[in-house]
Amino acid sequence: MGTVNPQEQYKQLQNKAEDYAQARQEKPRILIGTATCGRAAGAMQVKENFLHELDKRNIEADVIEVGCIGHCYAEPLAIIEKPGFPAVCYGYLDEGLVNRLVEDFLAGDDPSYEFALAALERNDVFPTFEDFPRGIHEEKLILENCGLINFQHIENYIGSEGYSALALALSREPAKVLEEVKKANLRGRGGAGFPAGIKWEACAGAKEDEKFVICNADEGDPGAFMDRSILESDPHRVLEGMILCGFAIGAKKGYLYIRAEYPLAVKHVQEAIEQARENNILGDGILGTDFDFDLEVFQGSGAFICGEATALVNSMEGKMGLPESRPPRLVQAGLRGKPTVLNNVKTFAYVPRIVKEGADWFKSIGTPESPGTAVFSLVGKINGTGLVEVPMGTTLRQLIEEVGDGLPEGREFKAVQIGGPSGGCLPESALDVPIDFDSLHDAGAIMGSGGLVVMDQDDCMVAVARYFLEFTQHESCGKCTFCRLGTKHLLDILTNITKGEGDRETLQLLDELSEDIKQGSLCNLGRTAPNPVLTTLRYFRDEYEAHIEEGRCPALVCRDLILYYIKPKKCSKLCNVCVGSCPTEAIYTRDDGLKAIEQEKCVKCDNCRKACPPEYDAVIKLSPPVLPEEKGARSK
Amino acid sequence: MSNQVTLTINDREIKAGKGNKLLWVALENDIYIPHLCAIKEEPRPNASCRLCFVEIEGRDKPVTSCSTEVEEGMVVKTRSERVDRLVKTGFELLLSDHNLDCRNCPANRSCSLQVIAKKCGLKLRHQRFTPIERDYELDDSPAEFALDRSRCVRCGQCVWADRNEAKAGVLGFKNRGIDRIVTSFNDQPLADLGCNSCAHCVDACPVGALYYKQKA
Ligand SMILES: Cc1cc2nc3c(=O)[nH]c(=O)nc-3n(C[C@H](O)[C@H](O)[C@H](O)COP(=O)(O)O)c2cc1C
Ligand code: SF4
Ligand code: SF4
Ligand code: FES
Numbered sequence: 057m058g059t060v061n062p063q064e065q066y067k068q069l070q071n072k073a074e075d076y077a078q079a080r081q082e083k084p085r086i087l088i089g090t091a092t093c094g095r096a097a098g099a100m101q102v103k104e105n106f107l108h109e110l111d112k113r114n115i116e117a118d119v120i121e122v123g124c125i126g127h128c129y130a131e132p133l134a135i136i137e138k139p140g141f142p143a144v145c146y147g148y149l150d151e152g153l154v155n156r157l158v159e160d161f162l163a164g165d166d167p168s169y170e171f172a173l174a175a176l177e178r179n180d181v182f183p184t185f186e187d188f189p190r191g192i193h194e195e196k197l198i199l200e201n202c203g204l205i206n207f208q209h210i211e212n213y214i215g216s217e218g219y220s221a222l223a224l225a226l227s228r229e230p231a232k233v234l235e236e237v238k239k240a241n242l243r244g245r246g247g248a249g250f251p252a253g254i255k256w257e258a259c260a261g262a263k264e265d266e267k268f269v270i271c272n273a274d275e276g277d278p279g280a281f282m283d284r285s286i287l288e289s290d291p292h293r294v295l296e297g298m299i300l301c302g303f304a305i306g307a308k309k310g311y312l313y314i315r316a317e318y319p320l321a322v323k324h325v326q327e328a329i330e331q332a333r334e335n336n337i338l339g340d341g342i343l344g345t346d347f348d349f350d351l352e353v354f355q356g357s358g359a360f361i362c363g364e365a366t367a368l369v370n371s372m373e374g375k376m377g378l379p380e381s382r383p384p385r386l387v388q389a390g391l392r393g394k395p396t397v398l399n400n401v402k403t404f405a406y407v408p409r410i411v412k413e414g415a416d417w418f419k420s421i422g423t424p425e426s427p428g429t430a431v432f433s434l435v436g437k438i439n440g441t442g443l444v445e446v447p448m449g450t451t452l453r454q455l456i457e458e459v460g461d462g463l464p465e466g467r468e469f470k471a472v473q474i475g476g477p478s479g480g481c482l483p484e485s486a487l488d489v490p491i492d493f494d495s496l497h498d499a500g501a502i503m504g505s506g507g508l509v510v511m512d513q514d515d516c517m518v519a520v521a522r523y524f525l526e527f528t529q530h531e532s533c534g535k536c537t538f539c540r541l542g543t544k545h546l547l548d549i550l551t552n553i554t555k556g557e558g559d560r561e562t563l564q565l566l567d568e569l570s571e572d573i574k575q576g577s578l579c580n581l582g583r584t585a586p587n588p589v590l591t592t593l594r595y596f597r598d599e600y601e602a603h604i605e606e607g608r609c610p611a612l613v614c615r616d617l618i619l620y621y622i623k624p625k626k627c628s629k630l631c632n633v634c635v636g637s638c639p640t641e642a643i644y645t646r647d648d649g650l651k652a653i654e655q656e657k658c659v660k661c662d663n664c665r666k667a668c669p670p671e672y673d674a675v676i677k678l679s680p681p682v683l684p685e686e687k688g689a690r691s692k
Numbered sequence: 693m694s695n696q697v698t699l700t701i702n703d704r705e706i707k708a709g710k711g712n713k714l715l716w717v718a719l720e721n722d723i724y725i726p727h728l729c730a731i732k733e734e735p736r737p738n739a740s741c742r743l744c745f746v747e748i749e750g751r752d753k754p755v756t757s758c759s760t761e762v763e764e765g766m767v768v769k770t771r772s773e774r775v776d777r778l779v780k781t782g783f784e785l786l787l788s789d790h791n792l793d794c795r796n797c798p799a800n801r802s803c804s805l806q807v808i809a810k811k812c813g814l815k816l817r818h819q820r821f822t823p824i825e826r827d828y829e830l831d832d833s834p835a836e837f838a839l840d841r842s843r844c845v846r847c848g849q850c851v852w853a854d855r856n857e858a859k860a861g862v863l864g865f866k867n868r869g870i871d872r873i874v875t876s877f878n879d880q881p882l883a884d885l886g887c888n889s890c891a892h893c894v895d896a897c898p899v900g901a902l903y904y905k906q907k908a
Contacts, residue, residue: 359868376865381739381759534865534872536740540846541785544870545821565820572781575753575774576742 060344066223069214069335076211084117084138084162089131089203091124091288092320093281097131102149106134109158117162123289124281125203128442130173135203136161142179144172176204189458190440195421197429198405199445202289210331213292219337221408222296225303226345233304234260237407239415241427246272246363246400247475247504248580249426249493252407255397258387260305262395269302269310270372270391270398274356274363276315277476278527280505282431282443283401287314287321290405291328295351297404299338300411301397302349309350311391313368316357326353360531364579365398367533378533379579402431422448426492434460436509437467446491453487456510467512470611471596475504477524477531478584480591481517500591502584516613517596518603521588522550528585539582542573546589553600554614556607556680563600567593612677615660619681622664624650626674634675637667655683699766713737714757715744718770725770726779726808728786728898729847730758733856738848742782743808747772754778776812783814788821790899791842798907799900805845824870831876833883837894837904841873844901850874850893858892860885874901 086106090099106119125133130147136157137143144167146157153171160166167182174185185191196202201216213219225233238253259267271294275283287294298310314322329351332338340348354372361367362377369391371377390396406428410418419427426448432455434441439461446459452472456462463469471481480501482489489499496503511520529543549566552558570586570593577583593600602608609617622634622643629649642657643664651674653664665675678684695710701723708717716732718725728741737759745754749767754775757768769775786805794800794816809816832838846865851874854863862885866875876882894902 361868381737381756530869532869534846534867534869535738537742537782537785537846540870540872541789541821541824542781544824545785545788548822569781569820572778576745576778576782578739578742 062223062226062343062345065336065343066220069219069337073211073214076209077215082139084115084136086117086119087122087135087137087203088119089123089125089133090121091203091285092318093124093128093285094131094133095320097128098150099132101151102132102134102154105149105151105154106158109155110162113158113163115158115162122203124285124443126199126285126443127173127440129440133173133203135176136167138162138167141167142182143176144169144182145174145176145185146171147173190444190461193446193450193454193459194444195429195447196445197409197421198286198290198293198402199431199443201293202285202443210292210328210335210337213290214335217412218292218408219296221412222299222303222337223343225300225411226343226347230260230304230306233300233411236411236415237304240410240418241415241425242403242406242410242418243426243428243493244400245402245406245431245503245506247478247502249503252399252403255387255399256301256305258385259307259395259397262387264395266309266392266394267305267307268391268394268396269298269305269307270368270396271298271310271312271401271404272363272365272368272398273312273314273318273321273401274358274368275318275401275505276360276363276531277505277507279435279507279509280433280476282433282506284318284321285443286401286405287312287318288324291321291325292332293405293408294401295325295328295332295338297407298351299342299349300407301399301404303347305395305397307397308348309352311352311354311372313354313356313372316355322353322355329353359533361533361579361581364581366579368398369396378535379581381578423490423492425494430491430503430506432506432508434508434510436473437463437469437512437515438510439464448492449490451488451490452482455491455508456487460510463510463512469510470513470515471511471517471520473509473511473520473524473588474507475502475587476507477527478502478581478587479504479507480587481511481520481595482591483595486595500587500594502587504584514611514613516554516609516611517592517599518550518553518609519611519613521592522547522554524588525550525585528581532581532585536576536578536582538573538576539578539585542569542576543582543585545569546573546586550589553603554609555616556603556614558604560604562604563593563597607680609679612679614679617681618660618677618679619655619683620653620658620660620662620664621676621678621683622651622653622668623674623676624648624652624686626672627651628672628674631669631672633667633669634664637663639663697762697764697766699762699764699768701768702770708762710762712762714746714760714762714766714768717762718746718757718768723770724811725757726783726812727758728804728808728845729849731849731852734852741786741845741847743779745775745778746770747775779812780814783808783812784819784821786845787816787818789824789826790845791840792816792818792823797843797900798903799843799897803900804898828873831882832905833881834888835883836889836906837891837902838908839874839882839902841901843899844874845899846872846874847898849896849898850902853892853896857896858890860887860890862887863893 088103132149133147135145160168175182242252243249358371358377362371364379366380367377386396422428429445431445473481489495525547529547532539534540570589573586627650635643640657642654646652668675726743729738739756739759744757746757747769828841851863
């Protein structure tokens with residue numbers, strides 16, 4: 057070991073961080089969520105508005121960009137910290153609201169609680185996020201800093217005890233880190249839930265001089281953005297986890313494989329790496345010890361399949377990003393043939409706190425077989441869209457009804473799709489399943505990337521299965537028979553069913569082929585691709601049957617099985633907005649003055665139904681596509 | 693001996709060199725396992741045709757024998773309900789994307805698909821799956837041979853032979869998923885790349901995709 061105690065070196069960094077924080081205490085601070093989600097909602101404009109308003113009124117305040125605050129449903133978001141007041145989070149910001157906040161709160165002393173979402177610290181006047189049902193369930197282990205501290209400065213991370221786990225670990229033996237991670241039963245968050253400790257141990261035991269640590273930030277699932285949010289908001293946490301891994305297994309070099317479509321994440325990680333190097337947290341002789349470790353970003357511009365472990369390594373080596381059969385496993389022969397640990401962004405993000413607070417603390421959260429928390433992005437027919445982190449073991453019902461605040465009014469729950477394109481659709485009856493790797497697997501879904509889509513009566517389960525199959529079929533690398541050809545046939549069969557074509561044998565074939573693809577495919581893309589088909593067949597078989605036996609789509613979604621119809625009883629002679637809304641001039645006025653649709657011309661664009669005023673609500677969809685008999689209707 | 697292992701395949705005790713792959717050990721002992729993509733000399737198998745499944749006692753699912761090393765005391769069954777089902781589906785899937793016209797195929801009677809059908813009791817007919825419609829370009833530019841992709845099963849034998857035997861680097865796969873095809877460097881006609889006589893790839897092709905023109 058070197059001459060300097062790593063803990064003492066760390067103390068110096070902490071002092072530096074404290075000075076840094078002191079220097080910016082007195083002024084009010086405005087933290088704006090500018091992760092990609094915030095930007096898409098106009099966060100940069102809001103930032104400009106704040107700067108402009110503050111400038112106009114000559115108010116001194118720091119306007120700071122932070123990462124994803126987690127409440128995407130209310131984006132753009134900002135947190136205002138004004139000395140003397142609790143920090144408060146405001147949502148749905150626009151120019152007018154920014155003016156008011158600057159005028160009333162920053163120039164004046166009225167926190168305008170009517171526009172606040174919640175306070176961030178306990179106080180006597182206004183509730184915090186923890187006081188809402190969502191907050192009662194939420195437990196933030198890896199999202200704790202998201203949106204709260206300014207990621208552009210390592211000082212902030214250190215100020216909240218960041219890198220103290222590293223300092224602690226470096227003052228002990230590498231085996232101690234390994235032991236904690238193993239004892240904590242930290243399971244991989246990239247989808248499959250393989251215990252990280254076992255992987256690390258195998259790699260630590262490999263007798264090779266050169267080893268690698270790789271962080272998988274390829275995040276290709278449509279709709280998944282938690283890895284991105286963590287990297288954008290709190291990159292140092294991931295770096296610390298990777299350095300700890302390198303120390304534990306005896307590696308000197310690590311890579312973050314980040315998809316090139318995440319430029320902000322790439323930028324923030326690169327800046328974080330620079331700062332870590334400047335502070336002797338990366339590079340040679342870390343914190344004065346003789347442990348050398350460095351990190352580099354590798355920008356992956358490949359396909360979805362490049363997130364698969366062996367394909368990722370191939371793509372880093374400049375080869376085609378195709379999966380390989382295993383063994384050898386990566387811990388035996390990974391990058392450039394050397395023992396390699398590959399873990400997901402979230403997996404690494406848990407490591408610092410596990411090292412610092414111990415395996416027992418980690419295991420006190422979640423369930424015995426799946427300790428810790430799960431991160432989900434809630435989307436679809438749910439009020440509280442956004443990123444949430446809940447302990448494993450929380451039920452799907454709690455997650456949807458309490459954390460996500462249920463479905464919007466008038467929406468009736470039908471299914472929840474969980475785990476991304478390789479996940480499954482679960483019905484109401486499965487809502488009391490606890491969220492953990494094994495229970496979800498038994499129900500036919502997977503934890504996957506943590507995507508969670510809530511669906512209602514307007515979602516057709518056959519169309520949903522078809523949608524996901526379209527994705528996986530398109531993303532199949534084509535190397536192996538079952539996935540290349542099997543997913544193509546699955547997709548074709550599903551497409552036929554959405555047109556009402558098929559019989560009982562078709563459903564049996566779907567079932568058999570799905571099972572065989574699961575068993576026969578080379579990699580996990582193929583092995584999980586049939587999950588959406590299998591779960592919808594298992595839980596929503598009646599919808600499949602309605603399509604093929606009655607030519608009816610119960611959700612009125614499948615275009616070939618519906619027609620648009622104007623109910624004469626509801627249509628008003630005084631109104632003709634639908635006529636103009638139709639792009640193909642399919643709507644005509646009948647002799648009696650009511651409107652009707654010429655079916656041959658109708659392209660089922662839904663415009664007329666949207667255009668018809670709510671007080672008439674005369675346009676409806678019918679399935680099967682058969683026109684009702686009408687007395688006196690003119691045929692055309 | 694330490695570099696020998698003893699294992700049982702279909703109730704027969706068999707000795708094999710350590711490190712060998714199960715598929716080759718079985719074949720050398722006259723025990724048939726269907727296969728298309730395996731290459732004995734290749735240490736890292738592609739394991740892509742997914743036909744060589746066997747059951748190994750103690751494993752919860754069938755495994756591909758071309759990618760599994762023999763082990764001391766291993767107990768193997770080359771057939772089981774699960775194996776037969778996978779082989780049947782895999783085979784039918786391949787046929788659904790194969791220009792199935794044996795009588796007019798240059799590989800008739802020497803084709804591996806015919807061997808598999810015969811040995812495994814499978815039919816050389818489209819069954820559960822609707823044939824996939826394709827439109828491929830025929831490359832018959834070389835004087836001696838031609839490439840008809842409508843018969844290609846994507847086994848990769850030609851690519852391996854091209855790289856390792858001919859050492860030419862002319863052939864490779866391109867595109868993803870269902871569009872994956874064997875192609876030549878820059879998609880040029882094979883003759884323009886100097887391919888006229890070596891024909892290692894033709895000899896490697898187990899079906900009638902790469903074939904000698906005189907046979908056609
Ligand atoms: C098609 C496919 C795509 C994948 N994409 C990702 C990804 O984007 N990120 C990820 O962490 N793991 C992904 N995985 C899982 C990885 O193969 C690997 O299991 C994981 O990175 C290991 O890390 P963990 O143990 O921490 O989960 C993917 C797997 C497959 C089959
Ligand atoms: S399962 Fe699909 S993605 Fe995986 S190797 Fe086979 S074809 Fe490629
Ligand atoms: S051309 Fe023949 S050898 Fe080459 S991949 Fe196709 S079937 Fe295999
Ligand atoms: S021979 Fe084993 S997968 Fe092709």
